[in-house]
Amino acid sequence: MKPSLEVLEPGLLTTVQDGGRWGYQQYGMVVSGPMDPFALQAANVLVGNDRSDAGLEITMGRAVFGFHRDCLIAITGADLGATVDGEPVPMWCGFTVKKGQVLRFQGPVCGVRAYLAVAGGIDVPEVMGSKSTYLRGQIGGLGGRALQKGDTLVVGTASGNVSKERKICLSRRHLPRYARNPTVRVVLGPDHESFTQEGVHTFLHNRFTVTTQADRMGYRLQGPPITHRRGADILSDATVMGTVQVPADGQPIILMADRQTTGGYARIATVISVDLPLVAQTLPGGTIAFQAVSVEEAQRLAVEREQLLRLLMAGVRS
Numbered sequence: 387m388k389p390s391l392e393v394l395e396p397g398l399l400t401t402v403q404d405g406g407r408w409g410y411q412q413y414g415m416v417v418s419g420p421m422d423p424f425a426l427q428a429a430n431v432l433v434g435n436d437r438s439d440a441g442l443e444i445t446m447g448r449a450v451f452g453f454h455r456d457c458l459i460a461i462t463g464a465d466l467g468a469t470v471d472g473e474p475v476p477m478w479c480g481f482t483v484k485k486g487q488v489l490r491f492q493g494p495v496c497g498v499r500a501y502l503a504v505a506g507g508i509d510v511p512e513v514m515g516s517k518s519t520y521l522r523g524q525i526g527g528l529g530g531r532a533l534q535k536g537d538t539l540v541v542g543t544a545s546g547n548v549s550k551e552r553k554i555c556l557s558r559r560h561l562p563r564y565a566r567n568p569t570v571r572v573v574l575g576p577d578h579e580s581f582t583q584e585g586v587h588t589f590l591h592n593r594f595t596v597t598t599q600a601d602r603m604g605y606r607l608q609g610p611p612i613t614h615r616r617g618a619d620i621l622s623d624a625t626v627m628g629t630v631q632v633p634a635d636g637q638p639i640i641l642m643a644d645r646q647t648t649g650g651y652a653r654i655a656t657v658i659s660v661d662l663p664l665v666a667q668t669l670p671g672g673t674i675a676f677q678a679v680s681v682e683e684a685q686r687l688a689v690e691r692e693q694l695l696r697l698l699m700a701g702v703r704s
């Protein structure tokens with residue numbers, strides 16, 4: 387199959403990501419997948435793909451792509467100033483790029499990571515059931531690495547569920563509210579009893595700055611130290627995306643898409659799934675505050691998000 391698009395400039399970091407490499411954490415293999423899961427899923431739905439299909443995660447912009455055929459695409463996530471042949475293009479909408487046109491991402495306007503979905507999905511070999519790139523393991527994506535200038539990408543066969551002539555957008559009221567200084571909701575635990583009352587209070591009543599040590603593995607934060615009752619170490623236990631670990635220095639770490647499968651630091655909380663995008667789209671230097679909610683509230687919000695995606699799928703295919 388002939389390539390559909392070419393990487394003219396890769397930007398700071400551009401990788402192929404799909405829904406993630408699930409089912410292998412017990413063997414020590416990380417999940418990977420998108421840092422902003424909702425953005426990639428929505429982009430895929432807008433072009434008629436399965437929502438877990440492979441697309442591109444573009445970090446901080448400066449990426450440029452040339453198209454070798456007409457393609458139905460959608461751009462979601464961070465506003466990185468996307469243009470086609472110099473003209474601004476809509477976010478969170480499906481639209482057609484013509485053969486020979488050039489898509490350019492300028493730089494961050496709001497957020498960190500944009501997602502590019504193409505009808506048919508990015509077609510690269512699967513590794514352990516996923517096309518996601520895991521850079522540290524050098525697997526998935528295009529040769530297990532970030533995209534480079536001159537790379538060409540093949541796109542699979544489009545489903546035909548969406549007309550190239552019909553522009554479908556996610557309504558403004560459903561767009562994620564990315565912010566430079568977000569407040570994200572968490573469920574306390576599973577190790578919050580390992581912290582003093584003052585430590586939990588510190589966690590919930592202060593803002594923590596995102597340091598420059600923020601990447602696909604995790605976000606190191608800086609703020610008032612969170613105090614432990616009996617030290618920071620626990621027997622190594624499972625981690626999930628959004629786990630908030632607190633090592634001995636009292637500075638929290640939010641584990642993200644390329645997190646390790648187990649961790650040995652006490653876990654004070656877990657970021658709820660619907661707020662993970664807010665973390666993923668916060669730049670170094672921004673601040674994050676935490677608000678505790680119940681498991682039931684987290685589940686209710688997750689169900690609402692799932693219903694939104696299903697409604698979008700129904701609207702796209704109607």
